[in-house]
Amino acid sequence: MMRVLGLVSFLAFLYLLLPVLVVVGSALGETSYLAFPPHGLTLRWFAVALADPRYAHAFLTSLVVAAASTLAALLLGLPAAYALARFDFPGRRFVETALMMPLILPALVLSIALTLLFSRSGFTAGTARLVVAHLVICTPYVVRVALPVLQRLDVALEEAAQNLGASPLAGFLLVTLPAIRPGAIAAATLAFIVSFDDIDLAIFLADPRAPTLPVVIYSAIQLGIDPGVAAISALLVLLAGAGMATYQILLWRRQAA
Amino acid sequence: MDGKVEPRDRPLIQRRGAPVLLLAPVGALLLLLFVLPQAGMLAASLDAPRWSFAHYAHFLGDAHYLGVLGRSLLLGVLVVAVTLLLGLPLAYWLARLQSRWAPALLLLATFPLWISAVVRSFGWVVLLARSGLVSTALRDAGLVGRSFQLLYSMTGVVLALAQVLLPFMLLSLYGVIRAISPELERAAQNLGAGPLRAALLTTLPLAARGILSASLLVFALSVSAFATPSLVGGARVQLMSTTIYEQMTELADWPFAAAVAFILLAVVGFIAILYTRLGSGADGVARR
Numbered sequence: 001m002m003r004v005l006g007l008v009s010f011l012a013f014l015y016l017l018l019p020v021l022v023v024v025g026s027a028l029g030e031t032s033y034l035a036f037p038p039h040g041l042t043l044r045w046f047a048v049a050l051a052d053p054r055y056a057h058a059f060l061t062s063l064v065v066a067a068a069s070t071l072a073a074l075l076l077g078l079p080a081a082y083a084l085a086r087f088d089f090p091g092r093r094f095v096e097t098a099l100m101m102p103l104i105l106p107a108l109v110l111s112i113a114l115t116l117l118f119s120r121s122g123f124t125a126g127t128a129r130l131v132v133a134h135l136v137i138c139t140p141y142v143v144r145v146a147l148p149v150l151q152r153l154d155v156a157l158e159e160a161a162q163n164l165g166a167s168p169l170a171g172f173l174l175v176t177l178p179a180i181r182p183g184a185i186a187a188a189t190l191a192f193i194v195s196f197d198d199i200d201l202a203i204f205l206a207d208p209r210a211p212t213l214p215v216v217i218y219s220a221i222q223l224g225i226d227p228g229v230a231a232i233s234a235l236l237v238l239l240a241g242a243g244m245a246t247y248q249i250l251l252w253r254r255q256a257a
Numbered sequence: 258m259d260g261k262v263e264p265r266d267r268p269l270i271q272r273r274g275a276p277v278l279l280l281a282p283v284g285a286l287l288l289l290l291f292v293l294p295q296a297g298m299l300a301a302s303l304d305a306p307r308w309s310f311a312h313y314a315h316f317l318g319d320a321h322y323l324g325v326l327g328r329s330l331l332l333g334v335l336v337v338a339v340t341l342l343l344g345l346p347l348a349y350w351l352a353r354l355q356s357r358w359a360p361a362l363l364l365l366a367t368f369p370l371w372i373s374a375v376v377r378s379f380g381w382v383v384l385l386a387r388s389g390l391v392s393t394a395l396r397d398a399g400l401v402g403r404s405f406q407l408l409y410s411m412t413g414v415v416l417a418l419a420q421v422l423l424p425f426m427l428l429s430l431y432g433v434i435r436a437i438s439p440e441l442e443r444a445a446q447n448l449g450a451g452p453l454r455a456a457l458l459t460t461l462p463l464a465a466r467g468i469l470s471a472s473l474l475v476f477a478l479s480v481s482a483f484a485t486p487s488l489v490g491g492a493r494v495q496l497m498s499t500t501i502y503e504q505m506t507e508l509a510d511w512p513f514a515a516a517v518a519f520i521l522l523a524v525v526g527f528i529a530i531l532y533t534r535l536g537s538g539a540d541g542v543a544r545r
Contacts, residue, residue: 001451002350002353008347012347013347013365015343015423016366016420017368019377019384020377022384023376023377036389036390037390075282076282079282080280080282083276086276098287102291104477104478104529104532105522105526105529106483106521106522109295109481109521110291110294112515112518113297113518114294116294116297133290136286136290139283197374198373199483200484204505217379218488225379225383229379230379236372236376241371244365244368248364251360
């Protein structure tokens with residue numbers, strides 16, 4: 001039975017990874033229309049994409065938005081996760097469930113709702129709008145990842161620090177935070193990816209003069225695909241691949257240590 | 258609940274107000290930027306302050322829009338079916354794999370989640386187009402006609418969306434199956450059951466709750482998905498999300514867009530309530 005399962009699993013992996021490989025493959029073709037498998041091999045389209053200031057600007061905007069949202073989501077999410085892990089108070093289960101709602105309810109609906117709110121309140125232009133919107137979907141991920149890590153952490157560590165004279169805040173910063181660092185890194189990684197990859201919120205809330213990379217790619221695909229779009233998409237796939245490989249290597253290192 | 262450690266009864270920070278203080282920023286964020294805007298959207302869909310159900314009546318009285326709602330629900334069912342069909346064997350195989358590579362393989366399976374929906378859909382557009390690999394293969398096999406393509410079809414949207422959501426199904430089911438001891442299957446096999454029968458009679462019933470929970474999650478995410486249906490389905494596959502987008506941008510009918518958005522929110526909200534009631538499913542296993 002394991003052999004049949006192995007075969008089905010192999011097909012499932014092929015299904016999961018083929019479309020991603022196609023993105024990289026089709027960017028390597030020599031033809032100015034897209035083909036997979038590619039005809040001939042060239043890196044020309046990567047040069048074209050990298051020389052295009054639209055993509056460079058959009059990439060920078062995406063980086064700034066994702067970095068700002070991630071930082072703010074950590075600042076809001078880690079204390080919340082700490083409160084949920086350490087204290088028992090009436091309504092704790094409700095708060096925990098409520099915090100997960102932005103993860104399962106449609107981001108597109110939130111996008112419409114925020115667009116209506118922002119346009120009515122006159123908060124119309126600029127990238128800050130998108131950062132604020134991304135904060136709503138990134139913070140729950142931080143809580144979700146950090147909460148189990150904090151729950152597993154022994155409370156005695158912090159008590160020891162306080163017995164040695166540290167204030168609660170110093171105890172948190174010097175003892176708790178280093179101890180949950182892997183969890184905090186995982187939370188930050190997830191928040192960054194969620195913001196960097198988002199299209200549902202960005203399509204309505206990004207500054208039209210400074211769109212994020214997914215918005216630029218979305219519009220480019222609708223206008224008709226050219227190898228420049230393929231190249232920039234391929235670069236994103238390679239970047240994500242490098243990120244995932246780094247993550248796995250760090251995990252192995254930790255296990256070895 | 259589950260295997261989580263219960264919060265200690267000796268609070269570190271002795272002040273009573275500490276949790277309130279720590280949770281206040283997140284609470285304010287969700288209230289101001291999650292609850293308030295969606296409440297505002299509901300008001301806009303009801304033509305506040307005049308208040309009327311006209312937009313809802315328009316939606317519910319029009320066969321075209323009811324078809325759109327039905328198609329979105331059908332999409333959810335089909336995507337759940339595909340992800341279950343592939344995800345259940347894959348999760349079982351990975352959970353029972355005696356290899357140090359199993360965690361790395363699990364991470365590799367989540368690769369689609371690391372990439373923007375826009376980029377992933379782009380890969381599907383290339384694959385499903387008339388000259389693409391999948392459509393060409395089907396034509397060469399003589400299974401379909403010459404003008405056949407999967408791009409801009411419901412089948413194409415299901416294929417592309419199920420790939421994106423398969424990792425969610427896999428991660429949920431992996432946790433559920435890992436929580437079930439393989440000893441049960443071994444016992445069943447000792448009593449004369451074959452390996453498949455043993456798995457179906459012991460592990461599957463124990464995993465049922467987790468399977469239902471994972472299916473609800475994938476259903477909710479399928480019904481809400483926007484980028485993939487929009488790029489792979491185009492104007493030919495009208496769904497709730499693409500209708501909302503069209504009403505907002507091309508027709509600029511914001512109150513009607515708000516009404517459609519609220520109907521979608523109500524559908525997904527209902528699923529979300531069932532999902533939270535059910536728990537992740539792994540808890541259910543641990544309790545037995």
